Amino acid sequence: MTIRFASLGSGSKGNGTLIESGDTCLLVDCGFSVRETEKRLARLGRTGQDLSAILVTHEHSDHGRGAAALARKYGLPVYLTAGTLRGLQRDAPTGPKIICGEQEFTVGAISVTPVTVPHDAREPVQFHFTAAGRRVGVLTDLGCITPHVVNSFNGCDGLLLEANHDTAMLDKGPYPAALKRRVGGDWGHLNNDQAVQFLHAVERRCLQILVLGHISQQNNAVGLVEDAVAPLQQDLHQVHYACQEQGFDWHGID
Numbered sequence: 001m002t003i004r005f006a007s008l009g010s011g012s013k014g015n016g017t018l019i020e021s022g023d024t025c026l027l028v029d030c031g032f033s034v035r036e037t038e039k040r041l042a043r044l045g046r047t048g049q050d051l052s053a054i055l056v057t058h059e060h061s062d063h064g065r066g067a068a069a070l071a072r073k074y075g076l077p078v079y080l081t082a083g084t085l086r087g088l089q090r091d092a093p094t095g096p097k098i099i100c101g102e103q104e105f106t107v108g109a110i111s112v113t114p115v116t117v118p119h120d121a122r123e124p125v126q127f128h129f130t131a132a133g134r135r136v137g138v139l140t141d142l143g144c145i146t147p148h149v150v151n152s153f154n155g156c157d158g159l160l161l162e163a164n165h166d167t168a169m170l171d172k173g174p175y176p177a178a179l180k181r182r183v184g185g186d187w188g189h190l191n192n193d194q195a196v197q198f199l200h201a202v203e204r205r206c207l208q209i210l211v212l213g214h215i216s217q218q219n220n221a222v223g224l225v226e227d228a229v230a231p232l233q234q235d236l237h238q239v240h241y242a243c244q245e246q247g248f249d250w251h252g253i254d
């Protein structure tokens, strides 16, 4: 048995990450309609029936908008914090399973740790997952790197990490001033340099697969993310880039 991960799509128009071990398959965030989610699952060889649960990191629509409807259709439990449940308002699932930051829980073969992050939502968390002796982290939607976040994501074997924007592109780009401040601020999103700083700070001796994601279509370009991580390239085994339309294909951890 191993642990693998894949993405239905990554970015401000919708997110969904699959974490799978044995018969357990978790969908982290569901920022797409039921139909779109089903289409994207099919691309990865899965259906709604293969899912064991949905986990929602926070209430922003690119993460939560489709969770309740998908859960209803397939009878899936939805794990989320009390703050996220409140924040989802009319998109809130019925019969939610309330989780708390830093309190580990188990779904089937996978043990899940929610990690509190700085982001402008009510009670946002990101996650790391352990199964078969391996750990995969999902870390997007955070405005800055805290010591707590670094400690929590030490020792991952696989990692999806946010590299949201290039600061110069955000500055010169089309966003209104208030949105620029929000995205670039401490409760917004990680820029490319912060993603690299995080990689320097975290213990990554075991890191086999790094995927950079939640890459802004307006304020970033894959080439710029590549340039930013290039100095680290020699001690990173595999680096991939998640995109809005395709997400990324399955990666298994050895």
Ligand SMILES: [Zn+2]
Pocket (backbone or CB within 6 Å): 011, 012, 015, 060, 062, 063, 141, 214
């Ligand atoms: Zn997001």
Ligand SMILES: [Zn+2]
Pocket (backbone or CB within 6 Å): 058, 060, 119, 121, 141
């Ligand atoms: Zn967000």
